Amino acid sequence: MSLRNPELRPEALSDANRFQLETWLVIPGSGEIHSGQTVVRVEPKVMDVLVYLAQHQGEVVTRDELERQVWRGAIVGYDAVTSTVIKLRKALGDDPHAPTYIATIPKRGYQLIAPISPVVTEPATRQATPSVPPITAESVSWWPRSQWQIGVVVLALIVTTGILAAIYVARRPPAELATGQTPEEPVTKPPSIVVLPFENLSDAPQQEQFADGITEDIVTDLSRLSNLQVIASNTSFALKGKKVTVQQVGAELGVDFVLEGSVRRSGDAVRINAQLVDARSGFQKWAERYDRPAVEVFAVQDEVTRSIVRALALSLTRQESERLERPSTGSLAAYDWFQEGQRLGRVYTKETNVEAEAAYRRAIELDPDYGRAYGALAYILASNYRRGWTDTPQLTLDRALELARKAVALDPTIPQTFWALGYVHLVRREPDEAEAAVARALAIAPNYADGYGLFAIIKNARGDAQSALDLINQGIRLNPYFTWDYPFNQGLAYYTLGRMDEAIAAFEKARSRNANAVPVRILLAASYARAGRLEEAEWEVQEIGTMSPTDTVTQLRNADFFVAPALRDPLIADLRKAGLPE
Numbered sequence: 001m002s003l004r005n006p007e008l009r010p011e012a013l014s015d016a017n018r019f020q021l022e023t024w025l026v027i028p029g030s031g032e033i034h035s036g037q038t039v040v041r042v043e044p045k046v047m048d049v050l051v052y053l054a055q056h057q058g059e060v061v062t063r064d065e066l067e068r069q070v071w072r073g074a075i076v077g078y079d080a081v082t083s084t085v086i087k088l089r090k091a092l093g094d095d096p097h098a099p100t101y102i103a104t105i106p107k108r109g110y111q112l113i114a115p116i117s118p119v120v121t122e123p124a125t126r127q128a129t130p131s132v133p134p135i136t137a138e139s140v141s142w143w144p145r146s147q148w149q150i151g152v153v154v155l156a157l158i159v160t161t162g163i164l165a166a167i168y169v170a171r172r173p174p175a176e177l178a179t180g181q182t183p184e185e186p187v188t189k190p191p192s193i194v195v196l197p198f199e200n201l202s203d204a205p206q207q208e209q210f211a212d213g214i215t216e217d218i219v220t221d222l223s224r225l226s227n228l229q230v231i232a233s234n235t236s237f238a239l240k241g242k243k244v245t246v247q248q249v250g251a252e253l254g255v256d257f258v259l260e261g262s263v264r265r266s267g268d269a270v271r272i273n274a275q276l277v278d279a280r281s282g283f284q285k286w287a288e289r290y291d292r293p294a295v296e297v298f299a300v301q302d303e304v305t306r307s308i309v310r311a312l313a314l315s316l317t318r319q320e321s322e323r324l325e326r327p328s329t330g331s332l333a334a335y336d337w338f339q340e341g342q343r344l345g346r347v348y349t350k351e352t353n354v355e356a357e358a359a360y361r362r363a364i365e366l367d368p369d370y371g372r373a374y375g376a377l378a379y380i381l382a383s384n385y386r387r388g389w390t391d392t393p394q395l396t397l398d399r400a401l402e403l404a405r406k407a408v409a410l411d412p413t414i415p416q417t418f419w420a421l422g423y424v425h426l427v428r429r430e431p432d433e434a435e436a437a438v439a440r441a442l443a444i445a446p447n448y449a450d451g452y453g454l455f456a457i458i459k460n461a462r463g464d465a466q467s468a469l470d471l472i473n474q475g476i477r478l479n480p481y482f483t484w485d486y487p488f489n490q491g492l493a494y495y496t497l498g499r500m501d502e503a504i505a506a507f508e509k510a511r512s513r514n515a516n517a518v519p520v521r522i523l524l525a526a527s528y529a530r531a532g533r534l535e536e537a538e539w540e541v542q543e544i545g546t547m548s549p550t551d552t553v554t555q556l557r558n559a560d561f562f563v564a565p566a567l568r569d570p571l572i573a574d575l576r577k578a579g580l581p582e
Contacts, residue, residue, distance in 0.1 A: 019054060021101065022114045024092065026050065033091060040091045041536075044512045045070070049084050053102065053112040062109035071513075072238060072481075080515055085110060191312050192229035192255040195219045197240040198272070201264040211263040212237070213339040214272070214301060217328070218259070220414065221305040223447040224323050227314055231255060231478060232449035238481030250279025253480060257285065259308065270294040274304050276311055286311040298327040298335075323413040323444070334367035341376055349516055350389045350548075356380055371411025375420030378404035382427040387518070388550040400424045408437075415441035415448045422454055426461060434458050449479035456489045463564030465496040484514035491523060496567055500531040518548045522556065526574035537578035544580070553582045 018027045025034040031047050033040050042050075048070045053061060063081045071080070085102065088094075094101040101114045195218050200211040219233040231253055239249065246258045261274035275287035286307055290300045305324055309316060316324075329335055341359035344352045360377040363370055381400035383389075390396040404424045407417040422437035435458055441451045452475035459468035472489045476482050491506030507524035510517065521540050528537035544551050553572055 018119045020117045020119055021050075021054065021092075022116075025119065026054070042091050043084075043087065044508055045515065046084055046087050046091065048512070049081075050088055053110065054116050057112045057114075057116050060105050060109050060111045065109070068241060083515070190227045190229050191257060191314075192231070193222065193257040193259060193308070193312075194231040194249060194253050194255045195222065195233070195236050196249070196258060196260040197237055198260075198274075199262040201262050201271075202266065204265075207263070207265050209339045209343050210265055210336065213335065213342070214263055214297065216342075217298075217301050218304055220416070220445070221301065221324060222308065223415070223445040224413075225309070225314060225316065225320055226446050228312070228447070229255075229478075230447040231480070232447075232475075232482075234449070234483050235479050235481040246277045246279055246282050255279055257312070259304075261304075265294060268294050270297055270300075272297070272300050272304075274307075276308055295330075295332050297332065298330065302327070326411075326413050328372045328411060328414065329363075329367045329370045331367040331370070334363040334370050334373065337363035337366065338370070338373050338376065341373075341380075345376065345380060347516065348383075348514065350387070353380055353384055353389060357384075369410055371407045371409075371417050372414060373407075374403045374410060375407035375417040378407060378420045378424055382424045386427055387548070388555045397424075397428060401428065413444065415445040415451055418444070419448075419451060419454055422458070426454070426458055429461075431458055431462050447478055449475045449482075451475075452478070453486060453489060456493075457485075460489060460492045460496065461564060463496065463566055465493040468493040468496075484510040484517050484520060486510075487513070488517070488520050488523070491520075491527070495523060495527055496564065500527055503527045504531060504533075516547070518544055518551055521547075522551060522575065522580075523571075525578040525580065526571055529574045529578040534577070541575075541579045551580075553580055556580075 018025060018029075020026070021033075023035050026047075027034070028047050028051050031041055031044060033042065033050075049066060052066065052070050066081050089096060089099075089102055092101045096102075096104060099113065101112065103111045103113050105111055195215055198211045198215045200208045202210075215236060216233045219230060219236065222228060223230045223232075235253065246260070249255070249258050256279055258277045258279050259274065260277065261272060264271045270290075270292055272290045272292075273288075274290075276285045277283070278285055288304070288307060290303070292300055302324060308314075329338070337359050341356045341363065344356035344359060357377065357380045360373050360380065363373040364377065367373070378400045381390075381396050381403065385393050385397045385400065401424050404417075404421040408421050411417050418437045418441035422434045422441065425431075425434035425437060435455070438451055438455045438458065442448055442455070445451065452471045456468040456471040456475065459465070459471060468489060472486055472493070476486055479486070487506045488510040491503045491510060494500075494503035494506060504524065504527045507520055507527060510520040511524060514520070521544050525537045525540035525544065528534070528540060553575060556575065557568065557572060
């Protein structure tokens with residue numbers, strides 16, 4: 001690290017500590033920068049980028065590094081880093097053509113060139129803790145030497161023990177006194193596991209999504225087992241590329257086992273290595289290498305899952321065994337196009353939705369029985385309707401329902417098809433049908449974090465904010481590195497309950513995880529407006545207008561399904577106050 005001030009250390013520039021950037025005082029905790037009487041408040045992600053550049057002052061930081069370290073696994077568009085740096089330069093009053101603070105290094109990245117120094121705060125005075133000398137024979141001068149002294153000590157110990165026992169008995173619950181046992185015996189928790197992203201060892205970088213697809217499919221297969229707790233794939237991918245030990249992963253996520261592996265695909269052949277490791281001891285519990293024709297990759301996924309079942313001595317129901325025996329598709333080409341659609345769909349812009357739709361349609365052409373591809377396509381079409389990204393809204397929504405029903409008919413063994421059906425019913429404002437579909441998804445996969453997330457959206461749409469909070473918290477437990485829609489749901493529930501400070505904090509967290517998600521900005525603008533923070537509300541509306549001009553009061557009233565009917569008029573009033581156009 002090549003800092004200009006050799007006394008400066010990265011820990012002095014944490015996102016909690018303030019520091020001096022030339023004439024600017026940077027206060028990360030409040031999201032503010034000060035210069036004399038000038039105070040500028042910046043977005044959380046803008047502050048995160050500034051802190052990271054300050055931690056690496058004088059170094060060239062690449063776009064990839066910023067996406068990896070600052071966005072931490074969130075799905076962002078290509079221009080997310082660029083737009084954030086533009087906002088940072090605007091806040092600092094920096095000229096990109098003659099920079100004082102941040103220089104662009106062509107084809108490499110960005111470099112913080114201004115001097116920085118920490119602002120030292122005197123620590124509070126602490127009471128010194130006296131050191132305890134070691135116990136030695138010479139230091140125990142009080143120990144009784146005579147027999148009567150020993151007797152007194154023993155008697156004192158007996159009396160003390162009796163007093164403590166009496167206190168314990170007095171405080172025991174009645175049920176425990178009657179039975180001699182605690183009222184509730186501890187329940188044995190099912191083992192827990194996280195599947196780390198399989199490393200792509202192929203020569204072609206485009207095989208990365210193939211390796212990611214295998215990871216996600218194994219997570220899906222394991223999540224269908226009722227007596228195994230499985231961490232969601234979003235959390236898994238947040239750890240991608242990080243140099244962490246199995247023990248670190250186990251401690252951070254609280255899991256018992258870690259599955260890790262690698263994929264090498266070359267021509268018509270594939271090699272998959274997988275190993276199951278005890279997260280506490282670091283010892284290998286099971287390992288295998290598979291050299292197969294690439295078309296047999298789905299059989300390998302099934303073998304890996306069954307090997308984990310045997311290694312952990314899990315018992316399967318008949319339905320679970322049958323579900324594991326049925327692959328989603330037998331076409332490797334269709335699988336590749338489906339994974340391409342998944343990658344594009346996560347970005348969530350109008351342009352990427354168009355490309356994702358084409359990828360899913362291609363997958364269906366190659367495998368007309370690919371149920372999951374139909375479900376994914378149904379979700380894209382429903383999203384297009386929701387966002388006003390279609391010229392034939394009712395036709396699009398009807399087609400989405402048709403595709404979702406076909407997805408369930410073709411593959412009723414996976415939770416994703418029922419999830420897609422539930423989402424389409426929700427967009428159609430059919431909450432009873434939506435709840436029934438999501439309940440089926442969770443019956444198939446009790447560890448399906450996104451199922452709890454969609455259930456929370458449905459509860460929010462019905463005005464049951466407290467149930468929504470309970471469900472989204474359950475999803476977060478399964479998906480600690482949750483995506484933007486989890487805090488979005490929390491914020492919506494808080495907004496419904498009138499708890500604006502908590503709503504704003506949740507929406508800001510959602511925005512930091514996906515700056516392209518316009519629904520987040522809409523609800524954040526409304527929350528700012530209701531809280532009286534009109535300047536920030538108006539700024540959000542300006543951002544919405546730049547990103548998605550079709551989002552208007554009229555569009556929101558016609559298509560929005562997130563908000564309960566009783567809350568829709570107050571929301572419209574808040575957005576009008578924020579300046580959202582009619």
